[in-house]
Amino acid sequence: MSEQFQVQFNYQSELVEGIRVVPLSRKRTLKEHINRLEVETSLQFTKIGEAIFSITKNIKICGYLKDAQSLKALEGATVLGEVESTISASNGFFEIAVSSLEEEITISFLGFKTIQEKALLFDSDNCSNVEMYQQEMQISSIVVEGYIVRGIDKNRDGTTTIDFSKFTSLPGLIETDVLQTVKALPGVQSVDETVSNINIRGGSHDQNLILWDGIKMYQSGHFFGLISSFNPQITKTATVITNGTDVSYTDGVSGTIQMNTHDRIQKEFDGSVGLNFISADVFADLPIGQNSSLQVAARRSVDDVVRTPTYDTYFERVTQQTEIDSNIESVLNSNQNFSFYDTSLRWLYHPSENDRLRFNFILINNDLSFDETSTANKTLESRKSSLSQYSIAAGLSYEREWNDQFSTHFNAYNTDYKLQAVNANILEEQLFAQENSVSETGVSLKGTYKWEYLSLDVGYQFVESEVVNQNDVDVPRFLRRDSEILREHAIFTQMQFQNKDRSIFLRPGVRFNYINKFDIFLIEPRVSLSKKLGTDFQIEMLGELKHQNTSQIINFQNDFLGVEKRRWQLADNENIPILRSKQASLGLQYEDNGWLVDATGYYKEVDGITSQSQSFTTKYEFEKATGSYNIVGVDVLLRKQVQKISSWISYSYMVNEYTFEEFEENQFPSNFDTTHSVTLGTTYSNDVVNISTGLNYRTGKPTSVPLLGNEIERGEVNFDTVNDSRVEDYIRADISALYKLKLSRGLRSELGASIWNVFNTDNVINNFYRINAENTVDKFSRSALGLTTNFMVRLKF
Template identity: 35%
Template sequence: MINKIAIILLGFLLTTSINYAQKSSSKVGLSSLLISLEKTYDIKFSYSDDDIENIKIIAPQTGISLESLLSYLNDKTYLQFKTLDNKYVTVSFLNKTINICGNVLESQNLMPLALASIKVNGYNLGTTSNTNGSFYLQNVPVKSVINISYIGFKNLEISAKELFLNANCKQLYLEESSEILSEITMQKFLTSGLQKSADGSTILNTEKFGILPGLIEPDILKTIKILPGVESVNESISNINVRGGTNDQNLMLWDGIKMYHAGHFFGLISAYNPYLTKKVTVTKNGTSSVFSDGVSSTINMETSNRITNKFSGGAGFNLISADAFVQIPIKDNLELHVSGRRSFTDFLNTPTYTNYFNRSFQDNSIASNSVNNAESKFFFYDYSFKILYDLNYNHAIRANFIHIKNNLDYLEQYTNNNNSIEENSNLKQENLGARINWEANWNSKFTTNLSAFISDYRINSSDYNKDTDQFQTQFNNVLETAVKLNTVYEFSDFFYLTNGFVFNEIGVKNTTSINAPTFSKTIKEVLLKSAFYSEIEYKKNNTYARVGFRANYFDKFQKFIFEPRINIRQKLNETYSLKLEGEFKNQTTAQKIDFEDNFLGIEKRRWILSDNDRTPIITSKQASFGISYTKNKLYADITGFYKVVNGISTANQGFYNNTQNFSSIGNYKTKGIEFLINKQTNTISTWLSYTLAENNYTFGVFNPKKFANSLDITHSLSTAFNYNFTKNLKASIGGILRSGRPYTKPVDGNETLQNGDKTIVNYDNPNTENLDNFFRIDVSGSYNFTFSEAIKATIRLGFTNITDRKNTIDSYYIVDESQENNVRRIDNYSLPFTPNLSFRVRF
């Protein structure tokens, strides 16, 4: 079947090439054609050689009348042919208008530039490029000049006749400007593929990705952890902590779809294939009013939106999984992008898999027992596809789908109090998402985008204990749909007005059932909310400003929340720039952490929905101010921030203390300073990042009411050194040193207490102790080589924790009567020394 498809595709490509070649070969130069026509029709053409230079057209049919001939020539060229007395024909521009088109691309990576400004100099005529960078404009004076501009790029001027719509539209390449907003927009930040955008957000361009310590791929969520203020206290990318926030406070978007699942292998690998995800934008503060949710950060992932009309793709593998992606042109205006990845961990064990597995299963149901035998079957996969269809030059439709899944079957036999116990657990976790959007460029000033998405997340867990014949299940499902209309109006080259409306529905279902004793509980919540947002954006020379608001209405609660946003950046001189950011945000979903029914401890989190009572709407207020320095490829930035998040619950903080099962509403306040310095040369990029922060809870149920946040990392220091030996050979080494996270110890001398007929740990005041400092050094290297002009490859090696340091990332206590004080401390450790390797081919 595969061979047949390949033969069909090959035949299609050969036929297309032959047809194109035949068409191309039938074109002739206009100058030689006119000489031939003069003999055939016994006429004389009067023209300037410069006017007809380099013009080629398909020769007209023979035997047609002179009137039909001139009509044909007028239609197929931007010139005007006019007969005087059926003997002489003048060839001129006069006041003729033509239709033009083009494709605006970045000169370096050939990515399309959407909403580039296309204007006809001296005329009230213009348009903007669509999502593919394409534009089309009618009735343009043939002698006019077209000005093409885009913020951060050099303007391009080109004559209208060079863009004449007669065959294929011309590719127009804009070069990045080193002058416009040069101190605000960094084209290379830390490593190639990382950039600073005009609004201060960090952009990861996976196509340009260079190298980072320990990484063998441009793993989206692992990469952003190098940014100051971004931590992962338990080393998991499913637990990204931005400025002291929990992981569920990050808004995760994939092509406009809100995602509720971030990681494969229970957080050790990003769930999003980086080789089809072209651009990732990370915003910590000053978020655009276009986005809601995510009181700590917004992580916006975008796939390629450009129709390339070129068959291309890539494939590769590492020591955990293999993947492939392909871009398939179907028609000139229709293209399909497909990607897929699957682990081979269910039939092949590698050293990387063994370390990942042991790391994930430290905190499981048999942590305190003697294991006799264990069998596991684990695998994950993800796939996505995207359909790109251009109705015409001003209207484009995009439809995309993604499916992410983890599957685990675990059979264990262990000894507990001299009893042999057999237990079987199963866990299935997946997220499906789909979206369709229609982008329309109505004129050179006004653009709209109408979209709708659905996101379906579910986790299904079961556990069977053969000794007690007890079977228990847990099910968590989030179903979200949204419809959104976004409009952009360009007042001028410097002012842009964005408005939009969103209608959103979220449903969350949680089910727990046990057969012995018989118990079943189902909780389902549905929330309708709508929002209107508006913001104005100003970009000129040394100033960038974006000011807006978002008005949210919650139908069930009849509640209104108003959220102002601000983001200002001002270049003071050639070296220094200032930035000011502020935002109000809210979110209605959070994750509850289960302690009792933890199913091996590998996935304890369940999504819940706000009820405006026991689970209120989470709100945040944040402000930050900073100054940056740029000179001679030396970049330094220092930023102070202050954030308050209200409406958090004890249920989603993961407390290990006497009130861990109580429900109480509180807040956390975090403040700190982020510092980054980065020096680059042609072969070296080295940086040092430091964050000093203080993060405290306030909960009325505790004594004392104010205490350290479980995510409080007072000091965090990271550094790295990248070196390019050659254009193709690169290496990177880096280290992380940070304070240990807070934890709670039992009361000294009174470690346990009775709670009815059950003995529990008697914890002391919460989070008064700190784990030992975390320290890790990672190394990686990459080499690019070429099989042919069309096929290129990359091999990468990565080594995590090369010193094999045993870092404690979490600690808690359990009751153990065999111990002298009846409690035993359980420590969770980070990854030990772990190698990994990847090999990729691109075509």
């Protein structure tokens, strides 16, 4: 052929060894000859000159990328050759053509060590597994996978992580509501069933540090706490810390809930739309080139389009025993409207393999309004009362890996929260306006140096917090505005060690805090230690000292129409002390053959609480005092997994006691003392169906009752011994089901239904008492949700 067409072929001699072809007809053209040779030999002929062709072999390599630890498929990894590139599929599969077996292949995936190997080292015939190792594999985090159900994992440092990409379901939930899911963990309760009153090991909600991608959030719920205000479609993981907290965190004397979006850059468009009986939402993850992606999520209530039974049940639950629910006889309430929305945005950019830049934004809003109408001087008058609650926050973080050992992490955020209410007293022709706002800015920088089994963190953090409380009355004119600002500096350091066989994990650290307004210096040591005992047992010891500068005032009847009863306040180191806590715990775990037993005993003490932050509704409701509480408790979890079924029972016992030296009775049970708490649940899950049922029981919360036979004294309710009684015990059964259906390639659907409180049990969450016009005492009770159904449909594409 060379002589016939006067062309030259360049190739390596071993490339054509053993290749035989049928002689070609001389009548064919050069192009026809080359096409036939490429088909019969799998060789590739490339014209590189006027009459010169190079001959190469078109070699393909393939494989399935897996996480070396969990063997989970890695989707979206980048595979680069010298000429071609590709992205791994959802099952981790990749295939790429190379010019020779000596060609170098680079495989990279965020959070994993980059692979750089020659093509000849890949099994191109069988497409075998290619395992990738996490960057910090030497300090592995997960110790128990599927702690309760799949997607909830217990970590070696004592924390618990919920990964919603792997999550199945929990009883009564059809959406991956972040904070409702957190309440399923042992030791986490809510005495009034809301996500805006989460009690971690007996603490009040304001003692929880809630972070969304490193941004501190002062608002956690829609519908004033019945559902989370964090969109579950963009919030991918949540980590709960009860003790042994990482020293880079401040605040949260009771616990920390840290939520995060995905770290991975999306290579292909991903999105969803969803609708349930409360809200509609939309989510999109958009790739922007090879090194950047943008996530956008939005959610809005549907009440202005359709008023569902679920919405009505929620609305009645929120407004019961408030001015919105029932006004005085001569005033008629009408046009009650409530709506909410949230918007979240995340932009992720990787300028290089070693640099990661992230920007986050979140907007949360609740609006409630109603008309008050009355006849005055034979004239019908109407005025509008309203309540709005919103948060707007943004954060920026930058991570850089300078080399295999040293990395830095910079984070900055600003968060603003505002709660406003206008209460129109139509009979007195008076407007009463209230406002509570928080504005906070935080900056931190951390450096990490790693050795084979050891890492060292050193960092600095600055936080400036401003809290404003304002009351404004037009007739008679009254205006009071209180504004406080605190600035705090901190440096911290901690070491993390794990031995070669990963049987010992140790993380000691210390945080040095300085509050310049009070000229106070606080030292806070913290430690997390775990040790494997054989193959099935593990012992865990945790301890910490922490402090907190913000807390809440709670007034059930007078603040913000009685609906949102919490206003934030800053410590003044006099009437409002700095909260300080100390905690120690000892735990033992046993895991074998699908069985898990996890038992943890703990002691916790928090000093500097105010009585106004502790949800008193009976005795001492209007008193002001400072004190402390201490808790001795035990959390136990028993779980069994059999193939696709996970069943569990958890039990929590606590003795939670206040000390208020200024009160007549200076020691008594805490308002959050749910002495006994039991949860049972079973979940069945496969690739198509998730079904979950459960039962929740806990001791009724302490309360005070009027003294029998002497209920009124000096014009006030005369209470018997404080917290000497309890409301009725709480019991609730739930069920939920989720069905997943693949409609076509790239289009999936989910259908879900749930029943909350299946037996419609009337669970009283608290009582209060008022003197009526006949000079007798009336008892009022607030109840938790009754039987509540919900339905969800979602399309993913």
